[in-house]
Amino acid sequence: MNWYNDTISKIESKEKPKTDYWEQDINNELLITEFEKAIVKLVENIENEKDLGCLPMRFRMLPNVILKEDRYNISDKKYLLKRMYFVLERNKSNDFIKELIAEFKLIVEPYFEIYDFIIKEPQQNTADKPNKGKQKKIAEKWYALLYWIELSANGQQPPKSIEGTFVKREIEKIGREKTGTTGQSFYREFIKIDLNNERLISKAFSKEWKNEIIRLSNNSLLISNYIEDKYNSK
Incomplete structure (x- = not known):
């Protein structure tokens, strides 16, 4: 997964910020930025009928990589995977991305706490007054x-x-x-x-x-x- 490995190499070679908190935040943002660039590039290649090479397999492996990497604690895994899920959702008009989303859910589903945080839709709230229709709007x-x-x-x-x-x-x-x-x-x-x-x-x-x-x-x-x-x- 070249872009992922390259990004991790950049992270490890950077001068460390003053605190671990800022370091981890910066690293996470860098990883998400590179992931989004890679997804956009993948969609462009598909639309232009270019050879995808190993890219599809690499993206299918990515959730497992995040879940099993010791460098990430549970909070980081939830944050990274949720942000990645949103990136995929924004590009789901592409059929291949739809397949990635389906596989993403299957991979994450056994990790109940992470799955609930990323994917499960919140239930309707009863604290707010209903609209004129049947649905209730949540403030x-x-x-x-x-x-x-x-x-x-x-x-x-x-x-x-x-x-x-x-x-x-x-x-x-x-x-x-x-x-x-x-x-x-x-x-x-x-x-x-x-x-x-x-x-x-x-x-x-x-x-x-x-x-x-x-x-x-x-x-x-x-x-x-x-x-x-x-x-x-x-």
Whole structure:
């Protein structure tokens, strides 16, 4: 998998940043960037009927490579594979990419926690009033709260600049992926949330916010345990 090996070589040869946190974030972003470039190139080659060589097999191997690499902890694996899944989804108009997505799901499915984090769709939330139709719209603030909890449960931080401020563009991008909207409202709600202030969370959301977030997470054990440990044990 030339592009993957080349990227890893670049990562290992780089001068290390001051902290492991920044180093890992930079490395992960580099890997995702190179993956997206490789997917775009693959689609172009298919559309131009060029010889694909070993590329199809390399992309089929990639999820296993990430899952079995010791260099990645569980949080990194979830992050990388979810970002890769989104890249594939953006290119799924191509038939070969559709096949890759199907195989991707089969490979990741035995890893229940990772599969749930990447692929399973959240269930409808009952905290918001229904629209005029039968479907209920989930306010973006709920996705923002869930994202904060996902980050905290995995020991991660949201995208921040070197100065420590939130990176609006990146958080809005995450909001778009989670809600299907512009992500602007997601960002505005996200930066207002303080996970350490349960009283304000209850006031801004509802007294049943814990159950609603667990439901929105598709009953994720990770989220449920985090909420139990952080709030219900007090």
